[in-house]
Amino acid sequence: MEKKNISIAGAGLVGSLLSIYLAKRGHKVDVYEGRPDARKKNIGGGRSINLALSDRGLKALAGVGLDQKVLDKMSIPMYRRVMHDKEGNLSYQPYGKEGQAINSVSRSGLNAMLVEEAEANGVTIHFEQRCKAIDLESATARFENASGESQEVHADLLFGADGAYSAVRKAMVRTDRFSYSQEYIDHGYKELTIPPGANGEFMMEKNALHIWPRGNYMLIALPNPDASFTCTLFFPYEGNPSFSSLDSLAKARAFFDEQFADALALMPDFDEEWENNPNSSLMIVRCFPWTRNGKVALIGDASHAIVPFYGQGMNSGFEDCTALNRLMDQYGDDWAAMFKAYEIERKPDGDAIADLAMRNFVEMRDLTGDADFLLQKKIEAKFSKKYPTKWTPLYSLVTFSADVRYSEALALGKKQDGLMAEIMAMPNIHEIWDSEAVETKMLALAEKL
Ligand SMILES: Cc1cc2nc3c(=O)[nH]c(=O)nc-3n(C[C@H](O)[C@H](O)[C@H](O)COP(=O)(O)OP(=O)(O)OC[C@H]3O[C@@H](n4cnc5c(N)ncnc54)[C@H](O)[C@@H]3O)c2cc1C
Structure with missing residues (x-):
């Protein structure tokens, strides 16, 4: 295969993994990431945020020899759902057959590992370089640093792995016959924490994903290696109850006491977190085509952003890498044909997981109870x-x-x-x-x- 100069916008989960796949094939890969290097600056405010990694993601990690490392170093297997009712009674539902589990992994830990591996494979990652403009004909991108200094980078191929608000996709939106939709759902989310107990122990069953299903909304919790749980409240923005109806800390506390009393009892920092942690929105992005001129391609959330209720956003983006890698074997140097095959194959799967994720929201919040x-x-x-x-x-x-x-x-x-x-x-x-x-x-x- 002819060696190419390849630029990737975004060193998130998918961009970093893609860069490893491409570097292993001998291409010269430069990744431009808008944020600072998380290894040097704490950009998450110290909060641990986790994700469920399952078989599709693991298969993609296995393709570059990283699955076992991730499982051994940073994963907590979750074998079942534990449902909490209003009185604190528990019921259980295994995720799969005996021994089958989804894995709670730290988002920042996994991203840092992928960045390290990318560098170890010869990838150059340029931090604090935000993509501002793209020329889709020539795969040229303009990147700007925090001081407003910009550079133009020309490459043979350019991937947009720059997430749900992709700048690369934005350039495509302006081109003829590019279909695009972006839909915010009525619900957003807020993250809260159940810290470890006094002796550093988990305060609920460790190897499980906990759910407090309450009809139109729900709370979930995933375990972290430090024995804390990251909890996420998925909640409507408007109506009653909603983020806007709980407009004081006292109302939020009273509401949690009524609906999630067993969880609230384990949240000593509830007041501070409720006041300071943001309410974040959730959206679905669909678009097509995902590639232009055989030179520019979207991948991960940039091409298919979905709601998080099936725990498949990252897994599906990683699966894009598996598919691309297989197609690279098949098409050799014919990148234009390969990009066409990639978008035709992956688009129906991106749409399907978007639908499945919405269905699972109804299932989790309504039906697990x-x-x-x-x-x-x-x-x-x-x-x-x-x-x-x-x-x-x-x-x-x-x-x-x-x-x-x-x-x-x-x-x-x-x-x-x-x-x-x-x-x-x-x-x-x-x-x-x-x-x-x-x-x-x-x-x-x-x-x-
Ligand atoms: C609350 C929540 C829970 C989730 N839980 C799960 C889960 O359990 N399992 C799962 O599989 N998925 C989950 N997801 C989805 C998952 O987070 C995403 O699908 C995944 O992060 C997508 O990876 P990505 O690399 O495509 O995008 P991102 O992770 O968003 O990375 C994009 C990168 O590009 C950078 N960037 C953005 N714009 C520019 C620019 N203009 N120039 C340069 N760089 C730029 C960003 O800084 C970022 O580093 C969840 C999502 C949410 C919101």
């Missing part, structure tokens, strides 16, 4: 355990089946919904769910998949 929903999941899990080749639950298709495309998972999930509706409509299903009659019907229905 619903007896019918929990029963349906139990029936599916039991059946899939006994007949693994006949039925894989949708959650497992998305999370633990890295070789099944998101678009295939979504299509299969829709079919399964229809079939499970027939099972749930069986008389006295809550009493007979474990019976031979249900199993026989499931076997017959599974033939339709």
Whole structure:
């Protein structure tokens, strides 16, 4: 393969991983990141923010030999959901088969590791260089530092890995026949912390993702290696209750005391965090095409920003890297054909995971507290355990089946919904769910998949 000069805008999770893939192929890779080097400056305000890493992300990390390192050094496996009701009673739902887990990893820790690995592979990362303008014909970008000094960089190829508010995509928006939509959902989020106990211990079950489902909103918590939990309240901006209705600390406290009393009791810094941590918005970006002139391509959130409820944003961006790497093998030096194949293959999967993520929001906030929903999941899990080749639950298709495309998972999930509706409509299903009659019907229905 001919060696290329490649620029990447953005040294976030996806840009850093992409740079490693490209450098390993011998290309000269320069990454331009708008923010300062997190290794030198604390840019997260000291807060630990974590993400769920699952099989698609791990597969992409494995492609550059980093999966085990991430699992060993910075991951906490979460084997099940623990649901907290208003009274603090707990119920449980395994994520997959025995031993299957999603992994809580520190966003900043993972990003720092990828940046280090990129540099170790010969990538040059230019920090505090914000992309301001792009010439899509010539893959030339103008980057500006904090003092307003700018430089023009010409490359053979340019990737926009600059996130949901991508500057590279902004240049594409102005070109003919570029379709683009950006939608803010009604909910935003606020992060809060459950610190470790007095002896440095976890104050709730460690190897689990905790959820307080409350209908139109929910609180979740993921564990960190320092024995704290990062909690995220997903909450409407308007209405009652909402960020705007809880317009004083006293109201917020009273609300938490009513809805999330067991969590509030573990949040000694609630007052300070409620006042100081931002309310952040959530949006969905869809666009097409993802590439221009065989020279410029979008990847990760720049091409498909989704809501975080399936824990798949980073995983899907990492999967873009897996797909690109495979296509590079296939197309050799024909980057124009490869970029076309990339966007045609990945667009339906980006759209599918965007839809799946919204569906999962409803599931998490509404249904994990619903007896019918929990029963349906139990029936599916039991059946899939006994007949693994006949039925894989949708959650497992998305999370633990890295070789099944998101678009295939979504299509299969829709079919399964229809079939499970027939099972749930069986008389006295809550009493007979474990019976031979249900199993026989499931076997017959599974033939339709
Ligand atoms: C609350 C929340 C929870 C989430 N949880 C999960 C989860 O559990 N699992 C999961 O898989 N995903 C999760 N996600 C999604 C995940 O964070 C994103 O999908 C992922 O960060 C996308 O990576 P990226 O590299 O494409 O973009 P980013 O991580 O946004 O990185 C973009 C980089 O580009 C830089 N940049 C931006 N503009 C410019 C510019 N003009 N010039 C130069 N550099 C620029 C930025 O500084 C940044 O470093 C979550 C998201 C949110 C909001």
